[in-house]
Structure formats: structure tokens, C-alpha cells
Amino acid sequence: MRTLRELGEEGWIALLKSRFPSGGDVLAGIGDDCAAVRLPRGAGRKVLLLKTDAVVEGVHFDRRATPFQIGWKAMARPLSDIAAMAGQPRWALVTAALRGNMAARFAREVYQGMTAAAKSFGVAIVGGETVRTAGPFWFSVALIGEVDRRHLRLRSAARIGDAILVTGALGGSIHGKHLTFVPRIAEARWLVEHAPIRAMIDLSDGLARDLGHICRASGVGARLEAPTIPMAPASAGSLHRALNDGEDYELLFTVPASAVRRLRAGWRRKFPVLPLTQIGRIVRGSRITLADAQGNTRPLNESGYDHFRKEP
Amino acid sequence: MRTLRELGEEGWIALLKSRFPSGGDVLAGIGDDCAAVRLPRGAGRKVLLLKTDAVVEGVHFDRRATPFQIGWKAMARPLSDIAAMAGQPRWALVTAALRGNMAARFAREVYQGMTAAAKSFGVAIVGGETVRTAGPFWFSVALIGEVDRRHLRLRSAARIGDAILVTGALGGSIHGKHLTFVPRIAEARWLVEHAPIRAMIDLSDGLARDLGHICRASGVGARLEAPTIPMAPASAGSLHRALNDGEDYELLFTVPASAVRRLRAGWRRKFPVLPLTQIGRIVRGSRITLADAQGNTRPLNESGYDHFRKEP
Numbered sequence: 001m002r003t004l005r006e007l008g009e010e011g012w013i014a015l016l017k018s019r020f021p022s023g024g025d026v027l028a029g030i031g032d033d034c035a036a037v038r039l040p041r042g043a044g045r046k047v048l049l050l051k052t053d054a055v056v057e058g059v060h061f062d063r064r065a066t067p068f069q070i071g072w073k074a075m076a077r078p079l080s081d082i083a084a085m086a087g088q089p090r091w092a093l094v095t096a097a098l099r100g101n102m103a104a105r106f107a108r109e110v111y112q113g114m115t116a117a118a119k120s121f122g123v124a125i126v127g128g129e130t131v132r133t134a135g136p137f138w139f140s141v142a143l144i145g146e147v148d149r150r151h152l153r154l155r156s157a158a159r160i161g162d163a164i165l166v167t168g169a170l171g172g173s174i175h176g177k178h179l180t181f182v183p184r185i186a187e188a189r190w191l192v193e194h195a196p197i198r199a200m201i202d203l204s205d206g207l208a209r210d211l212g213h214i215c216r217a218s219g220v221g222a223r224l225e226a227p228t229i230p231m232a233p234a235s236a237g238s239l240h241r242a243l244n245d246g247e248d249y250e251l252l253f254t255v256p257a258s259a260v261r262r263l264r265a266g267w268r269r270k271f272p273v274l275p276l277t278q279i280g281r282i283v284r285g286s287r288i289t290l291a292d293a294q295g296n297t298r299p300l301n302e303s304g305y306d307h308f309r310k311e312p
Numbered sequence: 313m314r315t316l317r318e319l320g321e322e323g324w325i326a327l328l329k330s331r332f333p334s335g336g337d338v339l340a341g342i343g344d345d346c347a348a349v350r351l352p353r354g355a356g357r358k359v360l361l362l363k364t365d366a367v368v369e370g371v372h373f374d375r376r377a378t379p380f381q382i383g384w385k386a387m388a389r390p391l392s393d394i395a396a397m398a399g400q401p402r403w404a405l406v407t408a409a410l411r412g413n414m415a416a417r418f419a420r421e422v423y424q425g426m427t428a429a430a431k432s433f434g435v436a437i438v439g440g441e442t443v444r445t446a447g448p449f450w451f452s453v454a455l456i457g458e459v460d461r462r463h464l465r466l467r468s469a470a471r472i473g474d475a476i477l478v479t480g481a482l483g484g485s486i487h488g489k490h491l492t493f494v495p496r497i498a499e500a501r502w503l504v505e506h507a508p509i510r511a512m513i514d515l516s517d518g519l520a521r522d523l524g525h526i527c528r529a530s531g532v533g534a535r536l537e538a539p540t541i542p543m544a545p546a547s548a549g550s551l552h553r554a555l556n557d558g559e560d561y562e563l564l565f566t567v568p569a570s571a572v573r574r575l576r577a578g579w580r581r582k583f584p585v586l587p588l589t590q591i592g593r594i595v596r597g598s599r600i601t602l603a604d605a606q607g608n609t610r611p612l613n614e615s616g617y618d619h620f621r622k623e624p
Contacts, residue, residue, distance in 0.1 A: 027359060032467050032529075033396035033513060034363040034457070043355035047339060051346040052364075052405040052454050054443050084345035093364040095452050131366050135447015140407050142364050142454035145346070155344050201345060217344075 004107060005100035012104070012130060019111065026091075026126050035126035037091055037144075046146045049087040053078040054095075054140035061179065067106050069179040070139070071113025077204075078143040079121055079183035080249045084202035086153050086192040087145035089121050089185065094128035095140040102137065110139065121185050151192045153253070158199035158218035162254035162282040165263075167274055170207055170250065171235025171242035178247040188251055190270055195263040200253035206244045208300050210252055211288060221285035224300065227293045230277045243290075243300070254282055316419060317412035324416070324442060331423065338403075338438050347438035349403055358458045361399040365390040366407075366452035373491065379418050381491040382451070383425025389516075390455040391433055391495035392561045396514035398465050398504040399457035401433050401497065406440035407452040414449065422451065433497050463504045465565070470511035470530035474566035474594040477575075479586055482519055482562065483547025483554035490559040500563055502582055507575040512565035518556045520612050522564055523600060533597035536612065539605045542589045555602075555612070566594055 004012060017030045028036040040046070055061060055074045065073075075092065082089045094114060098107055118125055123143070167184055184202070191197050199214045207229070215222055226239060232248075235241040255263060260278055267276045289297040316324060329342045340348040352358075367373060367386045377385075387404065394401045406426060410419055430437055435455070479496055496514070503509050511526045519541070527534055538551060544560075547553040567575060572590055579588045601609040 027464065028397075028466055033393040034361040034399065036397060036459075036464055036466075037360045037362065038461075039351070039355050039358055039360055041356045043351050043358070044353045046351055046355070048349045048351055048360075048403075048456070049346040050349065050403060050405055050439060050454070050456060052407050052439070052441055052452070054407050054409065054441060054452070056409065056443055056445060058446070059443060081345040085340075085348060087346070091360075091362060093362055093454060095364050095366050097366065097368065097450070127362060127364070129364055129366060131368055131371060131450075133368060133448060133450075134370070136445060138409070138443075138445075140364070140366070140452050142362070142405060144360070144362060144456065147348075149350075152339065152348055154340055154348075 002104045003101050004098055004104055007104045009130065016111070019115065026124055029126045030128070035091065035093065037126060045149060047149050047152050049082055049085050049145040049147060051078040051081045052140060052142040053081065054138055056138040057136035065179050067109035068113035071110040072117045073179050074139040074141050075114040075117035076181060076183050076249070078141050079117065079185060080202040080204065082143060082145040083184045083188040083251065084200055085147060086151045086188045086200065087147040088189065089123045089143055089145040091144045092118055092123050092125045093142040094125055096128070096130045097133040097138045098130060099134065099137055100132055114141070121183065153192060153197055153200040155199050155201050155214050155217040158214050158220050158254040158282045160220055160282055160284050161257055162198055163257045163260045163278050164211070164222060164224070164252070164254050164280040164282060165276060165278050166207070166230065166250055166252050167276055168248065168250040169230040169232040169275060170203070170248050171232050171238060171245045173234065173245055173247040175234040177234065181249040183249065184251045187271060187274065191253065194266050195255055195259050198254045200251060203248040203250045203252055204246060206246045207248070207252065208243045208288065214252070214254070215286065215288060221283045222280055222288045223283050223297065224280035224288065224290050226290050228277060228279045230275055257281070314416045315412065316410055316414050316416055319416045321442065327420070328423070331427065338436055341438045342440070347403065347405065349438060357461060359461050359464050361394055361397050361457040361459060363390040363393045364452060364454040365393065366450055368450040369448035377491050379421035380425035383422040384429045385491050386451040386453050387426045387429035388493060388495050388561070390453050391429065391497060392514040392516065394455060394457040395496045395500040395563065396512055397459060398463045398500045398512065399459040400501070401435045401455055401457040403456045404430055404435050404437045405454040406437055408440070408442045409445040409450045410442060411446065411449055412444055426453070433495065465504060465509055465512040467511050467513055467526050468529040470526050470532050470566040470594045472532055472594055472596050473569055474510055475569045475572045475590050476523070476534060476536070476564070476566055476592040476594060477588060477590050478519070478542065478562055478564050479588055480560065480562040481542040481544040481587060482515070482560050483544050483550060483557045485546065485557055485559040487546040489544070489546065493561040495561065496563045499583060499586065503565065506578055507567055507571050510566045512563060515560040515562045515564055516558060518558045519560070519564065520555045520600070526564070526566070527598065527600060533595045534592055534600045535595050535609065536592035536600065536602050538602050540589060540591045542587055569593070
């Protein structure tokens with residue numbers, strides 16, 4: 001089996017070029033100094049969305065992950081962030097740091113996973129870079145998307161009295177979903193077109209922590225109703241996991257309480273398989289509390305993942 | 313001295329947020345799911361330039377580099393690629409992979425270097441990501457720029473009979489320039505506005521190899537005049553180094569021969585300190601030859617840097 005060192009850099013780039021041709025809106029793709037893409041007519045009313053996200057061996061995936069899954073996750077993570085802004089993803093740049101003794105086939109299969117995720121959401125891979133590493137290998141995806149100014153949704157827009165809703169079911173993503181999840185691009189775009197969505201975020205750090213991000217950015221508090229929180233089978237019925245596990249990649253958003261009934265009816269028709277659940281309310285203050293079935297509340301600590309502190 | 317682990321991820325992000333605030337064209341900067349930037353009026357006539365470039369410990373810098381220089385280089389490398397397309401750089405996303413035991417001060421000084429380079433060229437750092445690594449640390453910069461469609465310059469536009477010109481002096485960059493070079497943004501924009509520049513590239517792989525990129529993309533050959541090739545002091549008078557050393561980060565371009573005299577006169581008035589030198593001609597065929605002072609020619613081998621094959 002050929003290694004990357006045997007294939008050589010030119011051979012590897014030639015392989016990538018043949019897989020990601022230019023054309024259409026892409027004036028220059030892989031093989032020039034930069035990628036050059038044509039902006040659409042009326043681009044002046046658009047907002048450009050910029051995101052970069054890396055997956056690192058031993059941090060974001062381990063030996064149980066297939067190369068296809070690694071590639072899928074590398075592309076799907078920034079896609080999920082574009083979804084959180086209700087955006088349409090358009091172009092991606094891929095940086096790969098690979099070991100010279102890595103099988104070329106393994107690297108190819110990672111790109112197949114990235115390409116599959118990109119194609120699913122209308123994204124063109126237009127460039128990037130390959131560097132060598134002697135350490136853990138990694139892939140970094142820079143993603144460029146766009147959104148109409150009136151559809152842009154920020155974390156800072158939550159208002160007191162808003163209902164808090166979440167898509168899907170939470171917890172236990174580490175048992176598999178973190179490698180295979182489907183970014184909620186279509187769902188987010190439908191939401192902003194059909195309901196007065198205020199703040200929105202994708203769940204990557206865990207419900208407690210990501211709700212904390214919305215509350216701090218908006219200067220508000222929140223009250224969660226524990227019995228309503230949708231738990232994924234992989235959470236094994238643990239409320240703690242549903243609240244604190246990272247990498248759910250679902251949408252968490254707020255909307256005026258008066259709009260919830262109509263929103264949920266429309267949602268059920270459009271996305272009959274994916275749950276949409278109200279799990280609490282935005283309240284005055286800065287604290288997040290968790291209420292049990294009896295209405296007793298306790299403060300919710302933000303647990304979740306800290307990249308530096310959790311280092312072994 | 314505090315390490316990143318002691319500072320924690322939230323502390324580190326808070327530090328970054330305070331240094332890179334939103335405002336103006338930046339609707340959402342560090343701290344939301346994506347950066348969101350407003351496109352200018354008339355954006356439909358613009359081409360978006362997308363580039364990503366990483367610097368890896370042990371590959372692109374070693375212990376002799378100061379953290380400021382590492383940051384400067386991380387930002388200046390993709391800036392040089394935007395220059396090669398005659399673009400105006402606008403926004404950057406920075407991915408940092410750091411070790412938990414790294415001094416927070418070291419990481420801060422790297423960002424100071426990146427910020428200095430960004431500010432010099434009107435770039436706003438609008439987002440990014442910090443991940444931990446147990447291996448070599450690295451910084452990846454994704455850069456987004458723009459250029460008027462009529463000013464976009466690709467590698468594939470060289471024509472038979474064109475003069476080949478280069479800015480600055482070549483060779484020996486490893487002795488220091490590779491950490492401190494100034495991307496030729498202003499020079500490239502002046503060139504496309506004042507002369508009928510055809511193909512352009514920035515010199516990162518070495519003159520021989522980068523000219524090879526232009527020739528292959530354009531389906532032409534080239535003849536270089538050895539005595540005219542400008543050698544940097546750091547090349548120690550070695551033509552081999554001027555031809556093959558990487559990381560010069562100068563501009564290499566072609567222009568119709570009839571335009572050279574007027575171009576050089578204008579250049580000397582505008583950039584009196586930076587040499588601009590004609591070093592050869594684009595010719596029929598696909599080979600690059602090197603002519604000595606007696607007019608004897610020999611084929612030029614493309615040496616230069618191969619990321620996979622050169623691995624120790």
C-alpha cells in the first residue's frame with residue numbers, strides 16, 4: 001500500500017485537484033495561490049459567515065473512528081456553526097496535517113467523508129493546504145457561507161419571556177453520533193423563515209454550557225424544566241449527560257412564547273421525524289436554574305468541556 | 313508564569329475577545345458561532361479570495377524564532393498569497409493548537425505578531441478556534457480577501473513572448489527573512505492597476521518551482537537569463553540558492569514585453585527601494601531553460617521543497 005511519502009506532495013495535490021475541479025462560481029480552485037469565487041448578484045444585501053474548525057487525532061476522534069467518519073465530522077462541525085447562524089454554506093478550504101508514513105488510501109477516505117458532507121449541503125471544496133506532521137494528525141476546515149441580513153441570528157438576541165426550544169435528543173453523543181451527525185442547516189433556514197427566532201446556537205459544548213453562552217451574550221437568565229429535556233437513547237436516561245455532554249450538534253434557540261404553538265405545528269409537518277421540544281424560558285437575571293417535576297429549582301452548574309483544563 | 317491550563321479555555325477566549333472586538337463591518341466577531349461580516353455595496357462585481365495556511369513547530373519555524381515572529385509569519389504567509397492574486401485582504405480566522413503547559417505569555421506574543429501583520433494590511437481577525445495538542449504546536453490562518461474581477465490575476469495567463477519579472481532579491485530566506493518578510497500586497501495592487509500584468513504568483517516554493525507552476529498552468533515554457541537573477545545577500549552569491557530556496561515571498565509575474573520599459577519607470581517612482589528585475593521570457597514549449605552570460609542554455613530542474621518526501 002502506498003504511503004503519502006511515496007506518492008509525494010505533487011502526486012497528492014494532483015489527486016486532490018482531480019477530485020475538486022473549478023467551474024461555475026469557482027474562478028480558481030485548488031492549484032492557484034488562493035481560491036477565487038464569484039459573489040452572487042445582490043451580494044451587497046448578504047452577510048458573509050466565516051468559520052474554522054479542526055479535528056485532532058486523540059482529541060476529536062480515536063482509533064474507533066473510520067477515516068470516512070473523521071472526514072465527515074471535520075466538515076460537519078463547521079457546517080453546524082453555519083446552521084446556528086441560519087446560513088447557507090458555500091465554500092470550504094481544507095488544511096490537512098498528515099504523517100509521511102500514513103497510507104494514501106486512509107487520507108483519501110478521509111477526503112471522501114469530507115466530500116460527502118460537503119456535497120450534502122451544497123459546499124464546494126475550493127482549496128486548502130497539506131502539511132506534514134510528526135505528531136497527531138489533524139484536519140482543519142474553514143467554511144464560508146452567506147445569509148440574508150434579515151435572517152442572521154446571533155447569540156445575543158434572547159429576551160425575557162422567550163421560550164427555549166431544542167431540536168433532537170441530547171446526551172451520549174460520544175457513543176457514535178459525534179462522528180455521524182447531520183448538521184441542521186435545512187432546519188435552521190426553515191426556522192428563521194417561518195418563525196420570529198431570536199437567539200440561536202448549535203449544541204457543541206453541552207446544553208448547560210451553550211445555554212450559558214446565550215444567557216451571557218443576551219444579559220438574561222433561564223429556567224429549564226428538567227422533565228421536558230429530550231434524552232437520547234445513548235444518554236442511558238442520565239439527565240446529567242443530557243445537560244452536560246458535548247457534541248450534540250442540535251439547535252438551541254429562543255422564540256417569543258406566543259409563537260411556539262404555531263411554530264411547532266409547522267415544524268411537525270415539515271420535519272415529522274425530528275423532535276422539537278420546549279425545555280424552558282428566558283428569565284430576568286443572569287442565573288440558569290433547573291426545575292424538577294415538583295417545581296423545586298436548583299442552580300445549574302455549567303459543566304462541559306474545557307480544552308486546556310481537561311488535558312490528561 | 314501562568315500556563316494556558318491554569319488560565320483555562322474561557323479565560324483564554326475572554327482574552328482574545330478583548331483584543332479583537334466586533335464593530336464596523338464585523339457584525340459578529342469572536343464569541344459567536346461564526347464570524348459575520350457585511351459585504352460592501354457593489355459586492356456583486358467583486359471576487360472573493362479564500363486562502364488558508366498553517367505554520368507548524370519544527371516545520372515552518374524552530375526554537376530560534378521568537379513568538380512574535382511565529383505570529384507574524386503565520387499571518388504574512390496567506391497575505392502573500394492574497395498579494396499574488398492582486399487582492400485586498402479583509403478578514404482572518406485563526407486556529408491555534410497549543411499545549412496546556414505552554415506559557416500564556418508565549419501564546420499572547422504569538423497573537424501580537426499576528427495582530428501586527430493583520431493591522432499592517434487592514435485585516436480584521438474575526439474568529440477562530442483554540443484546540444489543545446500534545447504534539448508540535450501550530451497556527452492556521454484562514455484569510456478572506458476581495459478583488460475586482462478585472463484585477464484578478466491567475467497563474468494560467470502567461471503568453472509566449474511575455475517578459476518575466478520578479479520583485480526583491482532571492483535566496484537564503486531561511487537565515488531570517490522567512491520570519492520577517494513583508495507581503496507584497498501594495499505592490500501587487502499597484503502592478504495590476506498600472507500595467508497589463510498577465511500571470512502572477514508569490515515565491516514560496518522557490519523561483520524554479522514556482523515558475524514551473526506558471527508554465528504548467530499556462531501551457532508554455534520559459535527561458536531565464538542567469539546573470540540577471542537578483543540574489544539576496546543571504547544567498548551568499550549562490551545562484552543555486554536564488555533559484556531553489558523557498559520562502560522568498562516575492563512576486564513573480566509576466567507582462568507583455570512591450571510594456572516593460574514604462575512599467576519599470578513607474579515602479580522606480582512608486583517603490584524606489586524595492587528592486588524590480590526582468591529575469592527572462594516566456595517561450596513556446598513546456599521546458600524551462602537557464603542561459604548563462606555566453607548564451608549557453610541548460611534545462612532547469614525544479615528542485616524545491618516537497619512536504620512528504622523531505623521528511624527526515
